[in-house]
Amino acid sequence: MTTSPITRKRVRGGVGDSPLRIDGIPKVTGNFAYASDLYADGMLWAATLRSPHARARITKLDTAPAYAVGGVVLVLTQEDVVGRPGFGMHVPDQPVFADGECNYWGEPIAVVVASDLPTAKLGVEAIDVEFEELEPLTDMEEADARDSQTRRMKIRRGDRDVEGAVVVEGYYEVGQQDQAPLGNEAGLAIPDGDGGVDLYAVSQWVHSDHWQIYPCLDIEPEQVRCHPVGMGGAFGAREDVSMHIHLCMAALRTGRPIKMMYDRAESFVGHVHRHPARMWYRHEADNQGRLVKVEARLILDGGAYESSSNAVIANAAYFAVGPYRCDNVFVDAVAAKTNNPPAGAMRGFGGVQTAFAHEAQMDKLAGELGLDPLEIRLRNALGRGDALNTSGQLIEGSLPTAELINELDAMPLAEPLDSDDARHLPGGTGLTTDPRHVRRGVGYGVTLKNLAFSEAFDDYSDVRIVLSPIGVEVYTAAAEVGQGMVTIIQQLAREVLQIEQVAVVWADTGVIGSAGSTSASRQTQMTGGATHQCAIELREQILAEFGGDDLSGEGVWKDGELIVTLHEVCESGPREHEIRYRHPETFATDENGQGDAHPAWAVAAHRAVVDVDPELGLVRVVQIDAVHDVGRLLNPVAALGQIEGGTLQGVGLATLEELVLDRGVIKNANFTDYLLPTFLDAPHVEVKWVEEPERWGPLGAKGIGEPPTISAGPAVAAAIRNAIGADLIRVPILPQHIVGA
């Protein structure tokens, strides 16, 4: 790859700066238009009838009473689906509406279109629907036993007969976390009057929506155009289709713009969740603590439909051991299919679950051997030139595990508790705890995550750059979900072209090719990489044409002299260049899970300091010290934001967040009982970076979206165990678990 050009004077807001986000001030002042703010003249509203049972046969579905409600104009059911009956991220296994049977609580059965939202809801209530309840399958182990699954994944590497001097075993559980983005699902579909439709709905990947939508509508691909919209968070919840096909069907049938908006309770059933997990582990090590063999059995509950379960279970298996060398690894992993709400993508994507287990196992080994927790991790640290413990893939890019561990060890430890202010004590404003009740604990989480798509997926991002005398436009379909992609694109374009005025044009599926999903920690590398490469090629074309050696906002330079102005460069019209950017090719693994499945990885190392009130089981996470593998730091403030936010999401899973299911029914689909951390629950976060450039991507930068979420939770769990001196096998760790430990 061509390296970044050196220029005489640096443009402001390039790589390494932290320029102000263009969406920052509108968001904090309430002026940003989210999907829920969308409006079109003459629009109608739609609402969804959902299954009240985890599993049931629909014995009667009469929509006539809904039509009798004044203002109702249309009711859609599966009978109205004219094209392919179903959709799905990878396989179209979920019907657009329940097809005779409901397979999970909250599955859409019908959509009512009306003049306004309350009327649409009255229409939903009026539908005459009857069910024959069936016994739901809601236990993932029972599903596994009955061979109800979407993917079995096997890792067979090395020799199963080798034995270590030290053996530790453990069983671990991870509860079901929700992405809980603050912006609920919302969208607007506008018919084009010519049999096509423009869709503006929340999405992490408009092209994937497009590929799933148009076959169900039975129209030509170009007749559906999916547009990026303003979103208040995603975390994986916006990867799957939710209301998208319903909106398009309603718009095409009525010829009117259609708006939908889920409320918080509906959002909890309107998107997929993180997979809950059960995991059995056996680690064997030599008497120096070096891993000899790891065996694991993993079950993740994928719920009623596949969504991205098959990629999630692969990740759980590939990252079952963490960033540690081991030559003998045996993993059996299964994505169970049940009647629980579908599970799919969430930040960390399979790696979160196994990280809790492998880190607990490393601590157990350290305990058996009398080794410091960081020392045992250092002795096993995986790095460039090693083989990945599970797939056997040679690590050619960057993986500075040992450097991260050493940096973490060098960070100063949080000060001892020195306050009787309740806000600094477990229990917080509840005044439960005095300083004398508190025990402090310290724990570590060192974890590994793949970056971008794996297993032979054709992963690319299209970018078009248009240069005119007034500045640069970068066309992309990459979803800005709040993570700051827009600023990274601007910075990379500025860095190469040395032109400060860079606008990002969020283009629809009819204007530009796919940017891939805003997921898998991939957009900085993929769309950032595409922007960087496209800008370099455009710059080189212009310099070659005019015989210059440098480009800036003024024009083309040669030997320090301006030889042609930017206006002259663009005399015959704006300069355009478009590229499709790909990462190094990846491959499907063989039946033993062996092969080159991944383009890159990132490692993270966290230390958690907690104060625990063991008698009441209350925890305050005091501080997280985080060292991150960023390849090359493009924007310090943006990276810090991702790390602080991701860390808090990991802390949330470790201590608070869980969807409580009772026979497939969510009991806490609201923010009163699905508890997210408040600011008072948020630890102080200290961050350090290690910059070891990746072999591809813009200037060697790595994605940073997921690693903090993966590492923080295991570190907190370890710190709580350390404080109370007992095993805790399940997260979230609740007061009753600590008291009973």
Add this chain to the structure above:
Amino acid sequence: MEITRPTSLSEALDARAQDPGADLLAGGTDLMVEVNFGLAKPEHVIALRRIDEIGEVEDRRIGAGVTWARLEESDHRALAQLSRTVGSPQIRAAGTIGGNIGTASPAGDGLPWLAAVDAEIEVASQARGTRRLRWDEFFTGVKRNALEPDEVIVAAVLPERVPSNQHFAKIGQRSAMVISTVSAVVVRDDDGSVRVALGSVAPTPIRALAAEQLINENPQPTDEVLAEFARTVSAEVTPITDHRSTESYRRHAAGVLARRLLERCLAS
């Protein structure tokens, strides 16, 4: 939906008499949640916020319309403490103690304090005028109370003497803005007698009478007596397992919390 906006108690009682069972709205922090979840569809709401007569704190009377934000400044220490744990600042600016009493949730943050100080609940109707019920006469079950359909809650009335040595604590899963899984108030009088009240561990707020008796007989308790006190509290509560916590945790935590509050009282 019809909304009546009385500006005096007598107007409110008129409205209530004309439409017994109409929903009463104070801060709306309970009722509007029910409405938003589709669990309540009020046909007639009587909004009480404009009634100055129930919005004041006077000596022994706390008007039903007094908000948590005001009670955070209360001279009654435990009342101020508990008021700071109610929801968020926005909720505390809207929510009232009368609403808490009317909703009669087992988790109502203000209710253990009313039980601990032996408060009375003053209610009024057009037909029968004013009556006062002891707190344990008023709270009859989970979200059930003795308010008649034509009545309005007017005030919480405190006894002549409320000991100043009082402490509150509340367990929730997170550090703020959380519904209690167990809450407790302990009040200690100058003669060493104590009153111990708990929330979220029974259908209504309760007093741990046997535990109180133990301390009244041992006003300077030893560590052994304190341990026995905690065990007695745990034995007296009747919690359930739900999506917020378990029966056994609540039973255990009720004892621990009561003992810690008693220790704070003893150290004061």
